[in-house]
Amino acid sequence: MHYSFKTVGSPVGKLTLVALDSELTAILWEDERPARVRLGPMQEDKASAVLCLVEDQLGEYFSGKRQCFDMRLRFVGTEFQKKVWGALRDIPYGETRTYAEIAAGIGHPTAVRAVGAANGRNPISIIAPCHRVIGSSGELTGFTCGLAAKETLLSLEGASWGRAKRG
Numbered sequence: 001m002h003y004s005f006k007t008v009g010s011p012v013g014k015l016t017l018v019a020l021d022s023e024l025t026a027i028l029w030e031d032e033r034p035a036r037v038r039l040g041p042m043q044e045d046k047a048s049a050v051l052c053l054v055e056d057q058l059g060e061y062f063s064g065k066r067q068c069f070d071m072r073l074r075f076v077g078t079e080f081q082k083k084v085w086g087a088l089r090d091i092p093y094g095e096t097r098t099y100a101e102i103a104a105g106i107g108h109p110t111a112v113r114a115v116g117a118a119n120g121r122n123p124i125s126i127i128a129p130c131h132r133v134i135g136s137s138g139e140l141t142g143f144t145c146g147l148a149a150k151e152t153l154l155s156l157e158g159a160s161w162g163r164a165k166r167g
Contacts, residue, residue, distance in 0.1 A: 004045035008055050011062055011156070012149040015126075018042060019050045023074035026123040027054075029149075037123040058126065062156065067093035069127045076123065080108075084118035091132040094157040098136045116142065126153065134161050 003025065005018045018026035018039060026037050045051065053071055060066035075082050083106045090105075091097050097105075103115045120142060122130040131153040135141040138161055140150050154161060 003039050003042040004048045004051060005042045006044065006046050006048060006051040006055065008058065010058065012152055015058070017051045017054050017058075019048055019054075020074055022050050023072040024050060024054050024124060024127070025074045025076060027125050027127065029125070036121060054127075061126070064156070067157075071127075073124055073127065075128075077118070077121065080111075080114065081118040081121060084115050085122055085124070085128045088119070088122065088128040088130055088133070091129055094159050096132050096134045096154070096159055096161055099133055099141075100136055102133060129153075132157075132159065 003018050003020050005016050007014055007016045009015075013030040015030070016026075016028040016032075017024065018028065026039060028037060050071065057066055057069050057071065061069070075085050077085070084102060087102050087106050099112045099115045099119070100109070102119075103109050103111045106115075108114070119130045119133055122128050125131070131150045140154075140161060
């Protein structure tokens with residue numbers, strides 16, 4: 001397997017976009033934990049059609065011109081993780097869901113912690129919007145790149161969260 005990558009700037013730091021063939025397989029953060037997303041050997045390819053498409057769509061998202069993404073994705077994980085990551089893609093732009101709501105939505109209402117763990121291993125952040133998942137109290141909780149990045153993404157989307165903001 002040959003993964004190609006391209007590094008781009010963003011309002012939440014440098015992002016490394018990773019593809020396998022014509023499918024996006026990961027968006028890695030600047031200070032990524034090495035074991036969070038396991039990939040094979042990678043080769044830089046600044047001209048990759050899929051990576052250029054992802055870069056363009058992320059640019060539109062960050063400038064407020066795009067609310068959903070249109071590209072081929074390849075999620076690599078367990079069946080449970082893939083269910084969680086699929087559910088993330090169903091959260092509308094500018095809205096949030098709790099870990100409990102995600103767990104119930106995928107038919108595993110008692111698997112709140114497992115949903116949190118799967119959320120933390122989401123290889124395609126932003127596009128599978130794990131930043132839209134918040135704690136049951138309405139507060140921001142864990143995020144791979146830190147809560148400041150999560151808050152930036154939610155603010156960019158005009159989302160409400162927290163006891164004061166959710167009312």
